[in-house]
Amino acid sequence: MDNPRVGILQLEVIRDDAAKNARYVLGQIRDAARAGCDVLVLPELWNVAFPLLGSQVLISEDNPLVGSIANAAFRNETWIIAGSMAISTEAGPRNRCLVFSPDGEVSFRYDKVHLYPGLDEPNILSPGVSPGRFDLGGVPCGILICFDVEFPELARRLSSGGARILFVPGAWKTEFIRFWRALLLSRAIENQVFVVGVNRCDRGRNSFFGGQSLVVDPFGDVILHMDDAPRFQRVVLDLSRVDSARREHRVVSSWRPEVYRRWN
Template sequence: MIFLIKDNRRELTLKHKIAMIQLDIHYGDTQTNYTRASTFIDKAVKSGADIILLPELWTSGYDLTRLDEIADDQAKESIAFLQEQAKKYNVSLVGGSVAEKCDDGVRNTLLVVDSKGKLVHKYSKLHLFQLMDEHVYLEEGNDKTEFELDGTDSAGFICYDIRFPEWMRKSALNDAKVMYVVAEWPKLRIDHWRILLQARAIENQCYVIACNRSGSDPKNEFGGMSLIIDPWGEVVAEGGLEEEIVIGEVDFSLVEEVRKRIPVFGDRREERY
């Protein structure tokens, strides 16, 4: 359900129903993952969602040694898939991230498509996670994280990024009201996932909407527990360990309310740090 407020500047969409597809990704099997994502998107739309998230590297999983074979050239196939789904259902997609084959190597790239099918943002993961050999097989990104989606200033991050609060604070200072996170976060450290995401929401006084994968691959077991956290740090919706669609409602007008009640940004001592 979408509620619209008219003003002289633009039509603002403040309330959304969010669906996070906590996919159990088929290792290295891109065509199966496209098919299964399409099925889950259909189910999410039928639940009333108007913004849908997919997890990190949802087309391939961490099949890093075969990236030369399975990475998506300039992410063209993945973008076309997301655009088709967005236009078919009139829904916005924070389309997880995919292995994008670029001129200088492969990047882990987040894709965002609006309800008209327009590609509104690409962000390639800046912080590569050495414990999963990302630095061996992937090139780091240098894109900015901010974009506008459905009239709301937003930002997008990938998994390990949430351990770098200074990286996410930059987007908050640029007025991001919601931070979307897509991940393949291991079950072994799932407590860190929840705590770090709540901290990022509280300190930046914004929504954090985080979609993690479920299931396992040959080397790792993943933790699920996709989350929607409001600017007070309260959990709005939370998934379990298994494959599912996690749904929650948000009201982005709460961000301004929280920032006015506790004016953290106005009290920063930028000259000191």
């Protein structure tokens, strides 16, 4: 996959109607494939509304919803980075991103490492412990879920491991949307990678999620900036810009991890 055609689904989650949310997403997978997308990216916890209500929000990976997404990926020959869902596991409840391949399989799982205290996540979910590094049709990529993007160490670990695209499913509230924009730009510039941030745009019981999904290239140029309305858009990522940025602005090649380790 030389220049991935990425579909961004900025989603208005419907409160207390998981079935309607699922039907809408499945329809969008079909539409994204018709639009020529190689991959569709969803926001964080798109199948539930906020606030999270303990075990009521959990599903297992054998839930019919997961199977439906897998079938849609297979039928439409499309990668799906399924934002995240609250998943019940043997290790505890996780805020988990499932990546579905075009053969209809879950090809990768990433559990959010940094749970957000402001929405009570640490009292409901268990944090992950592994970085979200995976291959998307031969393209090395990484996943950060929402609050993870605040921690540059995690993005650096992914990019130093070869990631050329960082996908960031989010649920960022309107009052913090300036942080969302700044953080996505920062992670792209300091790691010289593409950053694809996909936010929700719905109103929770006490929160409004502000949309403004953003795609930033390795030079820090914004190549897609959505407003706060629900919508789908497609963008093509020219991966040659990763190498161009690293030649012209030698940030990555100037990292000195052997020095940084001495400071621990």
